[in-house]
Amino acid sequence: MPRSVHEFRTLDRFVAGTVGEPGARSFYLQVVHSSRVVSVALEKQQLQVLADRMGLLLDEVHRRFGADIPPVQTEVSDTNPLEMPIDTEFRVGTMGLGWDADAGSVVVELLAVTDTELDESMVLGDAEEGPDAVRVFLTPIQARQFALRSERVVSAGRPPCPLCEQPLSAEGHICTRTNGYHRIAISGSDDTP
Incomplete structure (x- = not known):
């Protein structure tokens, strides 16, 4: 069966959030564009890694290519909760992160957990077969905001x-x-x- 790829080249929100009490929280990433909402579940450690790597990617893009990258943010602009009800598309297994130089965008790809071993070409690729995915294109400002909010979400626990x-x-x-x-x-x- 062909995989389903939810691609967002423009979006209103790409945020991390939780449901539940500290110690028993479930973590989600949510993409919103107009009336379309896609939510995926992931582990706290995955969210922390994604936020850390996103910041490192932006710094490296600026260093290597001289791209106009905003400085590290200190204030989260979107503190609203996740859109409810949360209808989870899948649980994230593999994550990909890249830079689209033509669009000047950070590309985030989240692939569903699968029992089969993934080839590297599946991540950030357009193969017809494979796990379902969510692919998001973020401006550097959106990426900085995502990383900051994600760090705050992770540290808000116990x-x-x-x-x-x-x-x-x-x-x-x-x-x-x-x-x-x-x-x-x-x-x-x-x-x-």
Whole structure:
């Protein structure tokens, strides 16, 4: 069966967002153009990698080609929630990121999880067979905004443990750096003279 490729050369929004409480959040990417909304599910780590690599790509494009790239943003312009209801097209398995010099755009491609091994030519390619995909063309400003919002979405979860950097939760935390013991129990002191 031929794959479905949702391509957006112009768009109103390309944002990351979550549903659920910290510690049990589901992560989504959502593309909106006019009345068309496409949402895909992904892992928190995938979102973090995509945001990091997008920033690195923009810096490299500026360094190599002298392209006019906006500086790193500090304010998120789109703080609106995801469009509801979220009707997920697929879960993201493979991601591709590139630069279209002719259009002056960052190209993001998100491919559905598949059991078959993917050839590199499938990513950012036009093969007729393969996993479903979402392909988005972003201006450098849209890319910077996407990266900033994504970083904020990722960091909005549970705070990290100061010792091991793993997320803390309301139910407690077994820190690998202390083998699950509190510092007081290790030192034998309870801070009383």
